[in-house]
Amino acid sequence: MKLTNVIGNIESADYYAETVEWIELDWEELNKRILRKFTTKGREIAIILEEQGLQYGDILYQDETSTMAIRTKSEPAYVIRPASITEMGKIAFELGNRHTPCIIEGNEIIVRYDRTLEDIFAKTGVAYVQTEKRFKQPFKYKGHHHHDEHAAAASTHAHS
Structure with a gap:
Protein backbone atom coordinates (compact mmCIF):
# COMPACT_ATOMS: atom_id res chain seq x y z
CA MET A 1 0.00 0.00 0.00
CA LYS A 2 1.35 3.43 -0.98
CA LEU A 3 0.65 6.36 1.38
CA THR A 4 1.36 9.87 0.07
CA ASN A 5 -0.43 12.35 2.35
CA VAL A 6 -0.94 13.22 5.98
CA ILE A 7 -4.73 13.45 6.31
CA GLY A 8 -4.97 14.44 9.97
CA ASN A 9 -3.63 13.70 13.42
CA ILE A 10 -4.82 11.20 15.97
CA GLU A 11 -5.06 14.02 18.56
CA SER A 12 -7.94 15.67 16.71
CA ALA A 13 -9.49 12.82 14.71
CA ASP A 14 -12.38 10.44 15.31
CA TYR A 15 -11.22 6.82 15.37
CA TYR A 16 -11.67 3.60 17.29
CA ALA A 17 -8.53 2.63 19.22
CA GLU A 18 -8.87 -1.03 18.24
CA THR A 19 -8.76 -0.13 14.53
CA VAL A 20 -5.44 1.77 14.70
CA GLU A 21 -2.55 0.24 12.82
CA TRP A 22 0.55 2.00 14.04
CA ILE A 23 3.46 2.70 11.75
CA GLU A 24 6.38 2.72 14.18
CA LEU A 25 9.38 4.87 13.33
CA ASP A 26 12.68 5.68 14.98
CA TRP A 27 12.54 9.35 15.94
CA GLU A 28 15.17 10.14 13.29
CA GLU A 29 12.79 8.75 10.64
CA LEU A 30 10.19 11.44 11.43
CA ASN A 31 12.24 13.74 9.17
CA LYS A 32 12.28 11.36 6.19
CA ARG A 33 10.09 11.66 3.12
CA ILE A 34 10.36 8.11 1.78
CA LEU A 35 10.04 5.01 3.97
CA ARG A 36 9.08 1.36 3.60
CA GLN A 52 9.60 16.20 4.50
CA GLY A 53 8.50 15.62 8.05
CA ASP A 58 -0.10 11.76 11.89
CA ILE A 59 -2.79 9.77 10.09
CA LEU A 60 -1.76 8.54 6.63
CA TYR A 61 -4.80 6.36 5.87
CA GLN A 62 -8.31 5.97 7.25
CA ASP A 63 -11.43 4.12 6.21
CA GLU A 64 -14.40 2.59 8.07
CA THR A 65 -12.32 -0.31 9.44
CA SER A 66 -8.78 1.00 9.76
CA THR A 67 -6.69 4.02 10.74
CA MET A 68 -2.95 4.05 9.97
CA ALA A 69 -1.01 6.49 12.10
CA ILE A 70 2.59 7.32 12.96
CA ARG A 71 4.14 6.71 16.36
CA THR A 72 7.73 6.44 17.46
CA LYS A 73 9.31 3.26 18.74
CA SER A 74 9.72 2.96 22.47
CA GLU A 75 13.37 3.44 23.38
CA PRO A 76 15.51 3.63 26.52
CA ALA A 77 15.66 7.07 28.12
CA TYR A 78 16.38 8.90 31.34
CA VAL A 79 13.84 11.11 33.05
CA ILE A 80 15.69 13.61 35.22
CA ARG A 81 13.85 15.33 38.07
CA PRO A 82 15.80 18.23 39.55
CA ALA A 83 14.66 19.00 43.12
CA SER A 84 15.69 22.68 43.04
CA ILE A 85 16.66 25.49 40.71
CA THR A 86 20.29 24.83 41.72
CA GLU A 87 20.07 21.20 40.60
CA MET A 88 18.32 22.31 37.41
CA GLY A 89 21.14 24.75 36.68
CA LYS A 90 23.87 22.20 37.37
CA ILE A 91 22.37 19.44 35.25
CA ALA A 92 21.41 21.84 32.44
CA PHE A 93 24.99 23.13 32.37
CA GLU A 94 26.44 19.61 32.25
CA LEU A 95 24.04 18.41 29.54
CA GLY A 96 24.63 21.56 27.49
CA ASN A 97 28.38 21.24 27.88
CA ARG A 98 28.14 17.76 26.31
CA HIS A 99 25.68 18.97 23.62
CA GLY A 106 7.02 20.24 33.11
CA ASN A 107 9.66 19.82 35.82
CA GLU A 108 11.42 16.96 34.04
CA ILE A 109 14.28 16.75 31.59
CA ILE A 110 14.18 13.78 29.23
CA VAL A 111 17.26 12.50 27.40
CA ARG A 112 17.99 9.42 25.34
CA TYR A 113 19.77 6.63 27.15
CA ASP A 114 23.54 7.03 27.38
CA ARG A 115 25.25 5.11 30.19
CA THR A 116 27.95 7.79 30.52
CA LEU A 117 25.32 10.32 31.67
CA GLU A 118 24.93 8.45 34.95
CA ASP A 119 28.32 9.85 36.07
CA ILE A 120 26.95 13.37 35.53
CA PHE A 121 23.78 12.54 37.45
CA ALA A 122 25.88 11.30 40.38
CA LYS A 123 28.17 14.37 40.22
CA THR A 124 25.23 16.81 40.27
CA GLY A 125 23.17 14.75 42.75
CA VAL A 126 20.06 14.98 40.56
CA ALA A 127 17.32 12.33 40.81
CA TYR A 128 16.66 10.31 37.67
CA VAL A 129 15.02 7.13 36.48
CA GLN A 130 15.84 4.95 33.50
CA THR A 131 12.69 4.15 31.55
CA GLU A 132 11.27 3.64 28.05
CA LYS A 133 9.73 6.56 26.12
CA ARG A 134 8.09 7.19 22.78
CA PHE A 135 9.49 10.55 21.70
CA LYS A 136 6.88 12.67 19.98
CA GLN A 137 9.34 14.86 18.12
CA PRO A 138 12.88 14.44 16.92
CA PHE A 139 15.60 15.81 19.15
CA LYS A 140 17.15 18.92 17.71
CA TYR A 141 20.91 19.01 17.67
CA LYS A 142 21.97 22.61 17.89
CA GLY A 143 25.54 22.67 16.83
CA HIS A 144 27.68 25.73 17.12
CA HIS A 145 30.64 26.97 15.18
CA HIS A 146 33.12 28.46 17.59
CA HIS A 147 35.84 28.28 14.98
CA ASP A 148 33.84 30.50 12.60
CA GLU A 149 33.19 33.11 15.28
CA HIS A 150 36.81 33.04 16.45
CA ALA A 151 38.12 33.16 12.90
CA ALA A 152 35.89 36.15 12.12
CA ALA A 153 36.99 37.89 15.32
CA ALA A 154 40.66 37.18 14.59
CA SER A 155 40.24 38.43 11.04
CA THR A 156 38.59 41.65 12.30
CA HIS A 157 41.33 42.24 14.85
CA ALA A 158 44.08 41.49 12.32
CA HIS A 159 42.73 44.16 9.98
CA SER A 160 42.21 46.80 12.64
Whole structure:
Protein backbone atom coordinates (compact mmCIF):
# COMPACT_ATOMS: atom_id res chain seq x y z
CA MET A 1 0.00 0.00 0.00
CA LYS A 2 1.35 3.43 -0.98
CA LEU A 3 0.65 6.36 1.38
CA THR A 4 1.36 9.87 0.07
CA ASN A 5 -0.43 12.35 2.35
CA VAL A 6 -0.94 13.22 5.98
CA ILE A 7 -4.73 13.45 6.31
CA GLY A 8 -4.97 14.44 9.97
CA ASN A 9 -3.63 13.70 13.42
CA ILE A 10 -4.82 11.20 15.97
CA GLU A 11 -5.06 14.02 18.56
CA SER A 12 -7.94 15.67 16.71
CA ALA A 13 -9.49 12.82 14.71
CA ASP A 14 -12.38 10.44 15.31
CA TYR A 15 -11.22 6.82 15.37
CA TYR A 16 -11.67 3.60 17.29
CA ALA A 17 -8.53 2.63 19.22
CA GLU A 18 -8.87 -1.03 18.24
CA THR A 19 -8.76 -0.13 14.53
CA VAL A 20 -5.44 1.77 14.70
CA GLU A 21 -2.55 0.24 12.82
CA TRP A 22 0.55 2.00 14.04
CA ILE A 23 3.46 2.70 11.75
CA GLU A 24 6.38 2.72 14.18
CA LEU A 25 9.38 4.87 13.33
CA ASP A 26 12.68 5.68 14.98
CA TRP A 27 12.54 9.35 15.94
CA GLU A 28 15.17 10.14 13.29
CA GLU A 29 12.79 8.75 10.64
CA LEU A 30 10.19 11.44 11.43
CA ASN A 31 12.24 13.74 9.17
CA LYS A 32 12.28 11.36 6.19
CA ARG A 33 10.09 11.66 3.12
CA ILE A 34 10.36 8.11 1.78
CA LEU A 35 10.04 5.01 3.97
CA ARG A 36 9.08 1.36 3.60
CA LYS A 37 7.55 -0.13 6.76
CA PHE A 38 5.12 -2.67 8.17
CA THR A 39 2.18 -1.64 10.35
CA THR A 40 1.70 -3.19 13.78
CA LYS A 41 -0.91 -5.42 12.10
CA GLY A 42 1.62 -6.67 9.52
CA ARG A 43 0.60 -4.69 6.43
CA GLU A 44 3.48 -3.54 4.23
CA ILE A 45 3.33 0.13 3.34
CA ALA A 46 5.40 2.63 1.40
CA ILE A 47 5.38 6.23 2.57
CA ILE A 48 6.17 8.70 -0.21
CA LEU A 49 5.56 12.28 0.85
CA GLU A 50 6.03 15.43 -1.21
CA GLU A 51 7.23 17.35 1.82
CA GLN A 52 9.60 16.20 4.50
CA GLY A 53 8.50 15.62 8.05
CA LEU A 54 6.08 13.48 10.00
CA GLN A 55 4.74 14.02 13.50
CA TYR A 56 3.67 11.62 16.19
CA GLY A 57 0.01 10.77 15.57
CA ASP A 58 -0.10 11.76 11.89
CA ILE A 59 -2.79 9.77 10.09
CA LEU A 60 -1.76 8.54 6.63
CA TYR A 61 -4.80 6.36 5.87
CA GLN A 62 -8.31 5.97 7.25
CA ASP A 63 -11.43 4.12 6.21
CA GLU A 64 -14.40 2.59 8.07
CA THR A 65 -12.32 -0.31 9.44
CA SER A 66 -8.78 1.00 9.76
CA THR A 67 -6.69 4.02 10.74
CA MET A 68 -2.95 4.05 9.97
CA ALA A 69 -1.01 6.49 12.10
CA ILE A 70 2.59 7.32 12.96
CA ARG A 71 4.14 6.71 16.36
CA THR A 72 7.73 6.44 17.46
CA LYS A 73 9.31 3.26 18.74
CA SER A 74 9.72 2.96 22.47
CA GLU A 75 13.37 3.44 23.38
CA PRO A 76 15.51 3.63 26.52
CA ALA A 77 15.66 7.07 28.12
CA TYR A 78 16.38 8.90 31.34
CA VAL A 79 13.84 11.11 33.05
CA ILE A 80 15.69 13.61 35.22
CA ARG A 81 13.85 15.33 38.07
CA PRO A 82 15.80 18.23 39.55
CA ALA A 83 14.66 19.00 43.12
CA SER A 84 15.69 22.68 43.04
CA ILE A 85 16.66 25.49 40.71
CA THR A 86 20.29 24.83 41.72
CA GLU A 87 20.07 21.20 40.60
CA MET A 88 18.32 22.31 37.41
CA GLY A 89 21.14 24.75 36.68
CA LYS A 90 23.87 22.20 37.37
CA ILE A 91 22.37 19.44 35.25
CA ALA A 92 21.41 21.84 32.44
CA PHE A 93 24.99 23.13 32.37
CA GLU A 94 26.44 19.61 32.25
CA LEU A 95 24.04 18.41 29.54
CA GLY A 96 24.63 21.56 27.49
CA ASN A 97 28.38 21.24 27.88
CA ARG A 98 28.14 17.76 26.31
CA HIS A 99 25.68 18.97 23.62
CA THR A 100 23.20 16.35 24.85
CA PRO A 101 19.83 16.91 23.17
CA CYS A 102 16.98 16.96 25.66
CA ILE A 103 13.27 17.59 25.97
CA ILE A 104 11.84 19.54 28.89
CA GLU A 105 8.32 18.58 29.98
CA GLY A 106 7.02 20.24 33.11
CA ASN A 107 9.66 19.82 35.82
CA GLU A 108 11.42 16.96 34.04
CA ILE A 109 14.28 16.75 31.59
CA ILE A 110 14.18 13.78 29.23
CA VAL A 111 17.26 12.50 27.40
CA ARG A 112 17.99 9.42 25.34
CA TYR A 113 19.77 6.63 27.15
CA ASP A 114 23.54 7.03 27.38
CA ARG A 115 25.25 5.11 30.19
CA THR A 116 27.95 7.79 30.52
CA LEU A 117 25.32 10.32 31.67
CA GLU A 118 24.93 8.45 34.95
CA ASP A 119 28.32 9.85 36.07
CA ILE A 120 26.95 13.37 35.53
CA PHE A 121 23.78 12.54 37.45
CA ALA A 122 25.88 11.30 40.38
CA LYS A 123 28.17 14.37 40.22
CA THR A 124 25.23 16.81 40.27
CA GLY A 125 23.17 14.75 42.75
CA VAL A 126 20.06 14.98 40.56
CA ALA A 127 17.32 12.33 40.81
CA TYR A 128 16.66 10.31 37.67
CA VAL A 129 15.02 7.13 36.48
CA GLN A 130 15.84 4.95 33.50
CA THR A 131 12.69 4.15 31.55
CA GLU A 132 11.27 3.64 28.05
CA LYS A 133 9.73 6.56 26.12
CA ARG A 134 8.09 7.19 22.78
CA PHE A 135 9.49 10.55 21.70
CA LYS A 136 6.88 12.67 19.98
CA GLN A 137 9.34 14.86 18.12
CA PRO A 138 12.88 14.44 16.92
CA PHE A 139 15.60 15.81 19.15
CA LYS A 140 17.15 18.92 17.71
CA TYR A 141 20.91 19.01 17.67
CA LYS A 142 21.97 22.61 17.89
CA GLY A 143 25.54 22.67 16.83
CA HIS A 144 27.68 25.73 17.12
CA HIS A 145 30.64 26.97 15.18
CA HIS A 146 33.12 28.46 17.59
CA HIS A 147 35.84 28.28 14.98
CA ASP A 148 33.84 30.50 12.60
CA GLU A 149 33.19 33.11 15.28
CA HIS A 150 36.81 33.04 16.45
CA ALA A 151 38.12 33.16 12.90
CA ALA A 152 35.89 36.15 12.12
CA ALA A 153 36.99 37.89 15.32
CA ALA A 154 40.66 37.18 14.59
CA SER A 155 40.24 38.43 11.04
CA THR A 156 38.59 41.65 12.30
CA HIS A 157 41.33 42.24 14.85
CA ALA A 158 44.08 41.49 12.32
CA HIS A 159 42.73 44.16 9.98
CA SER A 160 42.21 46.80 12.64
